[in-house]
Amino acid sequence: MGTRQSSSSLLLLSLLFVYSTAASSFFDTRKVYIVYLGQHKGTRTPEEIHGDHHSYLLSVKSSEMEAHESLLYSYKNSINGFAALLSAEEASKLSEMETVVAAFPSETRRWSMHTTRSWEFIGHEERMMGEEKEKMPSRANFGKGTIVGLLDSGIWPESESFRDGGLGPIPRRWRGTCQEGDSFNSSHCNRKLIGARYYLKGYEAYYGPLNTSYAYRSPRDGDGHGTHTASTVGGRPVSAVSAFGGFANGTASGGAPLARLAAYKVCWPIPGPNPNIENTCFDADMLAAMDDAIGDGVDVLSISIGVNGAPPTYAVDALAIGSLHAVKQNIVVALSAGNSGPTSSTVSNLAPWMITVGASSIDRAFPAPVVLGNGEVIEGQTVTPYRLKKREFSLIYAGDAELPGTPANATGQCLPGFLSPAEVKGKIVLCLRGLGMRVGKGMEVKRAGGTAIILGNSPANGDEIPVDAHVLPGTAVASTGAKLILQYIRGTKNPTAALVQAKTILGVKPSPVMAAFSSRGPNPIEPQILKPDITAPGLNILAAWSESSAPTKLDGDKRRVKYNLMSGTSMSCPHVAATAALLRTIYRNWSSAAIRSAIMTTATSRDTQGWPLRNAAGEVAGPFELGAGHVRPSHASDPGLVYDAAYSDYLLFACASSGAQLDLSTPCPKNPPPPAALNHPSVVFTTLTGTAATTRTVTNVGKGRARYHVSVNEPTGVSVSVTPRTLSFRRQGEKKSFTVAVSVRKSAAIVAGEYAYGSYSWLDGVHQVTSPLVVGFA
Numbered sequence: 001m002g003t004r005q006s007s008s009s010l011l012l013l014s015l016l017f018v019y020s021t022a023a024s025s026f027f028d029t030r031k032v033y034i035v036y037l038g039q040h041k042g043t044r045t046p047e048e049i050h051g052d053h054h055s056y057l058l059s060v061k062s063s064e065m066e067a068h069e070s071l072l073y074s075y076k077n078s079i080n081g082f083a084a085l086l087s088a089e090e091a092s093k094l095s096e097m098e099t100v101v102a103a104f105p106s107e108t109r110r111w112s113m114h115t116t117r118s119w120e121f122i123g124h125e126e127r128m129m130g131e132e133k134e135k136m137p138s139r140a141n142f143g144k145g146t147i148v149g150l151l152d153s154g155i156w157p158e159s160e161s162f163r164d165g166g167l168g169p170i171p172r173r174w175r176g177t178c179q180e181g182d183s184f185n186s187s188h189c190n191r192k193l194i195g196a197r198y199y200l201k202g203y204e205a206y207y208g209p210l211n212t213s214y215a216y217r218s219p220r221d222g223d224g225h226g227t228h229t230a231s232t233v234g235g236r237p238v239s240a241v242s243a244f245g246g247f248a249n250g251t252a253s254g255g256a257p258l259a260r261l262a263a264y265k266v267c268w269p270i271p272g273p274n275p276n277i278e279n280t281c282f283d284a285d286m287l288a289a290m291d292d293a294i295g296d297g298v299d300v301l302s303i304s305i306g307v308n309g310a311p312p313t314y315a316v317d318a319l320a321i322g323s324l325h326a327v328k329q330n331i332v333v334a335l336s337a338g339n340s341g342p343t344s345s346t347v348s349n350l351a352p353w354m355i356t357v358g359a360s361s362i363d364r365a366f367p368a369p370v371v372l373g374n375g376e377v378i379e380g381q382t383v384t385p386y387r388l389k390k391r392e393f394s395l396i397y398a399g400d401a402e403l404p405g406t407p408a409n410a411t412g413q414c415l416p417g418f419l420s421p422a423e424v425k426g427k428i429v430l431c432l433r434g435l436g437m438r439v440g441k442g443m444e445v446k447r448a449g450g451t452a453i454i455l456g457n458s459p460a461n462g463d464e465i466p467v468d469a470h471v472l473p474g475t476a477v478a479s480t481g482a483k484l485i486l487q488y489i490r491g492t493k494n495p496t497a498a499l500v501q502a503k504t505i506l507g508v509k510p511s512p513v514m515a516a517f518s519s520r521g522p523n524p525i526e527p528q529i530l531k532p533d534i535t536a537p538g539l540n541i542l543a544a545w546s547e548s549s550a551p552t553k554l555d556g557d558k559r560r561v562k563y564n565l566m567s568g569t570s571m572s573c574p575h576v577a578a579t580a581a582l583l584r585t586i587y588r589n590w591s592s593a594a595i596r597s598a599i600m601t602t603a604t605s606r607d608t609q610g611w612p613l614r615n616a617a618g619e620v621a622g623p624f625e626l627g628a629g630h631v632r633p634s635h636a637s638d639p640g641l642v643y644d645a646a647y648s649d650y651l652l653f654a655c656a657s658s659g660a661q662l663d664l665s666t667p668c669p670k671n672p673p674p675p676a677a678l679n680h681p682s683v684v685f686t687t688l689t690g691t692a693a694t695t696r697t698v699t700n701v702g703k704g705r706a707r708y709h710v711s712v713n714e715p716t717g718v719s720v721s722v723t724p725r726t727l728s729f730r731r732q733g734e735k736k737s738f739t740v741a742v743s744v745r746k747s748a749a750i751v752a753g754e755y756a757y758g759s760y761s762w763l764d765g766v767h768q769v770t771s772p773l774v775v776g777f778a
Contacts, residue, residue: 029087029088030070030085030086030087031085031086031105031106031205031206032072032083032084032085032086032105032106032201032202032205032206032282032283032284033083033084033085033086033090033091033094033103033104033105033106034081034082034083034102034103034104034105034106034283034284034287034318035053035056035081035082035083035084035091035094035095035100035102035103036079036080036081036100036101036102036103036104036315036321037080037081037099037100037101037664038080038081038101038662038663038664038665039078039080039325039328039663039664039665040076040078040080041080041665046074046076049074049076049080050074050076053071053074053081053082054067054068054071056082056094056097056100057070057071057082057084059093059094060086060090060093060094061090069085070084070085070086071083071084072084072085072201072202072205072284073201073202073284073285073287073288075287075288075291076291076295077291077292077294077295078291078294078295078325078326078328078329079287079290079291079294079321079322079325081287083106083201083202083283083284083287083288085205086103091103091104091105098664099664101315101660101661101662101663101664102315102316102660104283104312104315104316105283106202106205106282106283106284106285106318107282107283108206108207108280108282110280110282110283110307110308110309110312111280111281111282111283111286111305111306111307111308111318111319112267112278112279112280112281112305112306112308113152113153113225113267113279113281113304113305113570139586139637140256140581140582140583140585140586140637141258141585142256142257142258142259142582143234143255143256143257143258143259143578143581143582143585144258144259144585145171145258145260145585146256146259146260146299146300146581146582146584146585147171147174147194147259147260147261147262147297147298147299147300148233148234148256148259148260148261148262148298148299148300148301148302148577148578148581149195149261149262149263149264149293149296149298149300149301149302150226150229150230150233150261150262150263150264150301150302150303150304150574150577151264151266151267151281151286151289151290151293151301151302151303151305152221152225152226152229152230152263152264152265152266152267152303152304152305153221153222153223153224153225153226153265153267153268153279154196154198154216154218154219154220154221154222154223154226154227154263154265155193155196155219155220155221155226155227155230155261155263155265156220156221156224156227156544156545156546156547156548157184157188157189157190157193157196157220158188158547159227159231159235159544159545159562160236160238160241160544160562161227161230161231161235161236161238161252161254161543161544162190162192162193162230162231162235162236162261162544163190163192163236164190164191164192164193165236167191167192167258167260168191169191170191170194170260171194171260171297173297174194174195174260174296174297175295175296175297176194176195176197176262176292176296176297177195177197177296178194178195178196178219179196179197179198179218179219180218181198181216181217181218181219181220182212182216182217182218182220183216183218183220184196184216184218184219184220188219188220191260192234192236192260192261193260193261193262193263194260194261194262195261195262195263195296196219196262196263196264196265197219197262197263197264197265197289197292198217198218198219198264198265198266199264199265199266199285199286199288199289200217200268200285201284201285201288202282202283202284202285203268203280203282203285205284206282207270207271210268211269211271211275214269214275214276215268215269215275215276216548218265219263219265220548221263221265221546221548221549222269222276222546222548222549223267223269223276223279223546223549223553224545224546224549224553224564224566225267225279225304225566225570226263226265226267226546227543227544227545227546228541228543228544228545228564228566228570228571229302229304229543229570229571229573229574230261230263230544230574231252231254231543231544232254232255232541232543232571232574232575232578233254233255233256233259233261233302233574233577233578233581234254234255234256234257234258234259234260234261234578234581235252235253235254235257235543235544236253236254236257237251237252237253237257238251238252238253239251241542241562241563242542242563243383243469243542243551243561243563243564243565244383244385244469244551244559244561244564245383245384245385245469245502246385247366247383247385247467247502247504247565248364248366248383248504248540248542248565249504252542252543252544252563254574254578255574255575255578255579255581255582255633256578256581256582256585259578259581259585262293262296262298264289264290264292264293266281266282266285266286266289266305267279267280267281267305268280268281273555274553274554274555276549276553276555277437277440277553277554281305283318284318286305286318286319286322287318287321287322290318290319290322290323290325290326291322291325293326293331294325294326294329294331298331299331299332299581299584300331300332300333300334300577300580300581300584301323301326301331301332301333301334301577302334302573302574302577302578303319303333303334303335303336303349303573304335304336304568304569304570304571304573304574305319305335305336306335306336306337306338306348306349306519306569307338307348307349310524311348311350311524311525313525313658313660314350314351314525314654314657314658314660314662315654315658315660315662317351319335319349319354320349320350320351320353320354321662323335323351323353323354324351324353324647324650324662326592327353327592327593327647327650328647330591330592331592332355332577332580332584332592332595332596333353333354333355333592334354334355334357334573334574334576334577334580335349335354335355335356335357335573336348336349336356336357336568336569336570336572336573337349337356337357337358337359337518337519337531337532337569337572338518338519338569339359339517339518339519339568339569339570340517340519341515341516341517341518341519341520341625342460342462342516342517342518342520342615342616342617342625343520344520344521344522344624345520345521345522345523345524346519346520347519347520347521347523347524347531347532347624348519349531350523350524350525350526350529350531351650352526352529352645352650352653352678352680353592353593353645353650354533355533355534355576355580355596355599356531356532356533356534356627357532357533357534357535357536357538357569357572357573357575357576358514358515358518358519358532358534358535358536358538358569358572358625358626358627359514359515359517359518359535359536359537359538359539359567359568359569359571359572360512360513360514360515360518360535360536360537360538360539360572360613360626360630361464361508361511361512361513361514361515361537361539361540362511362512362537362539362540362541363506363507363508363509363511363512363608364504364505364506364508364540365381365504365505365508366381366382366383366467366502366503366504366505366540367379367380367381367500367502367503367505368380368381368382368384368475368499368500368501368502368503369475369499369500370454370475370477370481370485370497370498370499370500371497371498371499371500372395372485372488372495372496372497373392373395373488373492373494373495373496373497374488374492376484376488378477378481378484378485379477379478379481380454380465380475380476380477380481380499381465381467381475381476381502382467382468382470382474382475382476382502383467383468383469383502383565384442384468384469384470384472384473384474384475384502385469385502386472386473387473387501388451388452388473388498388499391498392496392497392498393426393427393428393451393452393496393497393498394426394427394428394494394495394496395427395428395429395430395454395485395488395489395495395496395497396423396424396427396428396429396430396489396495397412397429397430397486397489397490398411398412398413398414398419398429398430398431398432398445399411399412399432400423400489401419401420401423401424401427401429401448402418402419402420403417403418403419403420406418409435410434410435412430412431412432413431413432413433413434413435413436413441414429414431414432414436414440414441414442414444414445414453415435415436415440415441415444416436416440416443416444416447417444418444419444419445419447419448419450420448421448421449424445424448424449424450425448425449425450426449426450426451427450427451428450428451428452428453428454428497428499429445429448429450429452429453429454430454430456430482430485430486430489431444431445431453431454431455431456432455432456432458432482433455433456433457433458433461434458437554438455438466438468438476439468439469439470439471439552439553439554439557440554441453441455442455442468442470442471442472442474442552443471443552443554443556443557445472445474446471446472450472451472451473452472452473452474452499453470453472453473453474453475454474454475454476454477454482454485454497454499455468455474455475455476455477456476456477456479456481456482456483456485456486457476457477457478457479457481457482458479458482459479460479460516461478461479461516461517461616462478462479462516462615462616462617462618463478463479463480463513463616463617463618464478464513464515464516464517464539464616465477465478466517466539466540466567467540467565468552469551469552469559469561469564469565470552471552471554471556471557473499474499475499475502485497509607509608509609510607510608510609510611510614511607511608512535512537512607512608512613512630513607513613513614513615513616514535514613514614514615514616514621514625514626515538515539515567515616516615516616516617517567517568517569518532518535518538518569518572518625519532519569520624520625521623521624521625522624522684522755522774522776525657525658526657526658526675527684527686527776528657528674528675528676528684528685528686529657529675529678529680529682529684530623530624530627530628530680530682530684530772530774531627532625532626532627533596533599533600533627533628533681533682534576534599534600534603534626534627534628534629534630534631535572535603535625535626535627535629535630535631536572536573536575536576536579536630536631537571537572537575538567538568538569538570538571538572538573538575539567539571540565540566540567541565541566541567541571542563542564542565543563543564543566543571544562544563545561545562545563545564547560547561547562548560551564575631576599576631578633579599579631579633579636580595580596580599582633582637583595583598583599583633583636583637586637590642590701591644591645591646593642593643593644593645593646593679594642594643594644594699594701596681597639597642597643597644597681598636598637598639598642598701599628599631599636600627600628600629600681600682600771601628601639601641601642601643601681601769601770601771602632602635602636602639602768602769602770603627603628603629603630603631603632603635603770604629604630604632605621605626605628605629605630605759613626613629613630622755622757623682623757623772623774624755624774627682627772628681628682628770628771628772629770629772638702638767639701639767639769640700640701640702640706640708640762640764640766640767640768640769641698641699641700641701641702641708641762641767641769642698642699642701643679643680643681643696643697643698643699643771644679644697644699645678645679645680648666649678649679650662650678651663651666652668652669652672652673652678653672653673653675653678655668655669655672656672656673656674656675656677657675676694677694677695679696679697680696681771682771682772682773682774683696683740683760683771683772683773683774684774684775684776685742685774685775685776686776687776687777687778688718688742688744688775688776688777688778689744689777689778690743690744691741691742691743691744692741692742692743693739693740693741693742694739694740695737695738695739695740696737696738696739696740696771697735697736697737697738698727698735698736698737698738698762698769699733699734699735700729700731700732700733700734700735700736701732701733702729702732702764702766702767703732704729704730704731704732705729705730705731706728706729706764707726707727707728707729707764708726708727708728708729708762708763708764708767708769709725709726709727709762709763709764710722710725710726710738710760710761710762710763711760711761711763712758712759712760712761713758713759713760713761713773714758715742715756715757715758715773715774715775716748716756717744717745717748717749717750717756717777718742718743718744718745718748718756718758718775719742719743719744719745720740720741720742720758720760720773721739721740721741721742722738722739722740722741722760723738723739723741724738727762740760740773742773742775744777750777751777752777752778753776753777754776754777755774755775755776755777756774756775756777757772757773757774757775758772758773758774758775759771759772759773760773
């Protein structure tokens with residue numbers, strides 16, 4: 001009897017194991033998918049929309065309960081769709097339905113964040129002096145009444161940058177909320193920070209419950225990135241602020257200091273060692289945030305987030321879909337171009353209805369030279385305030401002080417655990433940029449007992465130096481400087497070096513310079529649309545910071561700051577978002593396309609000295625680096641002419657570009673206009689062999705009568721004809737069309753696959769309306 005019971009128990013346990021394994025396998029194959037249904041039809045209640053979405057799930061699920069439990073988000077404001085846990089087979093079945101535009105996975109690590117003086121410097125780029133520099137912000141009442149939403153890592157509400165003293169009541173049209181959670185309650189919102197929400201269902205569906213030992217389950221920012229971008233857009237003026245060590249001291253202010261802010265937290269730490277070093281943002285969470293932002297009533301969205309790796313096509317790109325619906329509601333959307341430069345075709349956020357922002361420098365530096373033992377001085381920069389106890393120390397190259405087993409592709413880069421304490425102790429270590437974080441290299445030198453770090457650029461980084469608050473004394477040098485230091489080490493028996501204490505200087509020339517990290521075109525999804533659109537300050541930008549995060553974000557760094565210096569297109573994006581907010585304040589009825597056009601056609605491709613703007617390698621920067629040029633907000637407030645476009649134009653563009661029908665109520669025509677026909681402020685011809693032409697239409701937004709004539713800067717090897725050559729307007733709002741035709745010159749020595757750059761401008765004696773002209777050869 002006992003033996004039979006034992007056998008039965010074993011059989012039952014075996015069956016339970018098989019069942020649990022099968023069930024586990026089933027659930028393991030499910031992941032979050034977004035099912036995009038296009039536009040909402042008619043007026044339906046949220047309950048009706050939710051019921052509709054539930055019915056879709058019920059068609060592929062085995063029960064009401066399973067359908068209910070699988071639904072994560074039901075997008076109910078402008079975006080019609082939902083996010084749910086689905087198997088690949090279930091997602092495929094839904095995608096085959098006629099009423100479904102697309103069903104695509106909400107991928108892990110697909111998206112991440114693109115990580116004061118800058119606004120004063122923009123005034124210098126305007127070539128305006130004194131009170132004239134404040135003309136545009138003052139005219140726009142510093143963004144008063146305009147609401148900017150930010151998708152990011154949350155916000156640190158106690159920052160002085162978000163105080164609400166002197167602000168009037170919250171705009172009546174605001175429909176948002178202040179969502180409570182860990183260390184965050186409704187009282188943390190005020191008349192400045194008028195809304196805050198958080199989204200992590202997509203994140204938790206992949207990683208499991210959020211680890212609240214290192215992240216807040218609330219809109220509170222434990223990272224710093226979201227606080228930094230929010231204060232750059234609309235922070236109130238705060239005097240006597242500086243980065244760690246007192247660098248960059250001055251008054252910090254956002255570009256639209258009277259604009260209202262709403263924080264939508266969508267990015268979260270990736271579990272593992274140093275979780276806050278890298279954040280990830282899931283499609284499902286971002287789309288839910290954008291849908292809420294549209295419903296809440298924002299005027300501008302600033303999104304410093306981009307794709308990792310190959311960019312998705314428009315129909316399966318959460319940010320493109322969300323931005324399209326925002327633009328339909330006349331919301332301007334600015335996004336970062338990415339930090340994968342200087343490699344070509346790395347730019348992200350590629351839809352033409354977005355404003356995609358590259359990054360450039362300002363005229364501030366933090367010189368901290370290296371003095372070699374032979375007396376040679378190598379220029380460097382840092383915001384590390386620590387002083388060395390004596391003048392000279394032994395100098396060693398990291399590649400000569402590594403533990404056995406260090407991979408060949410990691411040599412000299414001071415990656416965690418690779419340095420030998422026996423070789424490094426008490427010495428200054430030359431580390432090279434490449435793999436790993438810059439500040440992490442300093443932490444490794446400190447771990448191994450080194451006295452200081454010299455961080456050397458690779459050739460790809462050129463002369464561009466993002467400064468860091470290292471955890472030990474140190475400085476960073478350009479690639480030419482790193483090469484000279486290495487040559488000195490190799491040619492000297494007992495090499496030594498001294499580090500000079502850093503300081504802050506202004507008026508650096510040339511400036512701006514395109515950042516090497518700023519992602520480049522051409523557009524990998526649709527080459528006939530120029531990306532990035534514009535550039536703005538993104539190198540060593542001072543702004544507010546989370547007091548929960550160290551200036552380096554490293555776990556071993558216990559220092560805390562209220563303001564921090566950061567670099568990236570994440571920092572340039574909010575400069576353009578603030579410019580859009582100022583323009584929206586002045587021109588409430590302008591379309592988002594008109595605002596983008598004003599920003600692009602008034603940009604400059606020259607530095608503060610009037611010379612062509614260059615990149616970190618010292619070469620003249622082209623449209624694939626800087627787009628239309630460097631932003632000039634005051635010029636953008638009076639553009640003269642604008643290139644307008646509507647939601648329907650973007651739908652036709654998507655049809656032509658990728659065959660995507662993004663709105664089921666608007667079928668793609670059999671022969672849609674080519675992508676180049678979109679009425680965009682830039683013109684790109686690809687694979688030119690003979691002659692090509694396209695048409696553009698401009699709208700007069702000046703005061704009344706005007707007469708413009710065209711001036712053309714022809715690309716090398718290309719003949720350009722613009723007809724007609726003059727445009728006469730009798731009233732504001734009048735439209736005129738013209739044709740841009742290009743042909744390869746017979747004598748031109750063109751090379752297939754290469755590009756030539758030029759521009760054309762419409763001038764009336766007051767305005768200069770300039771468009772980049774890019775020609776690719778077949």
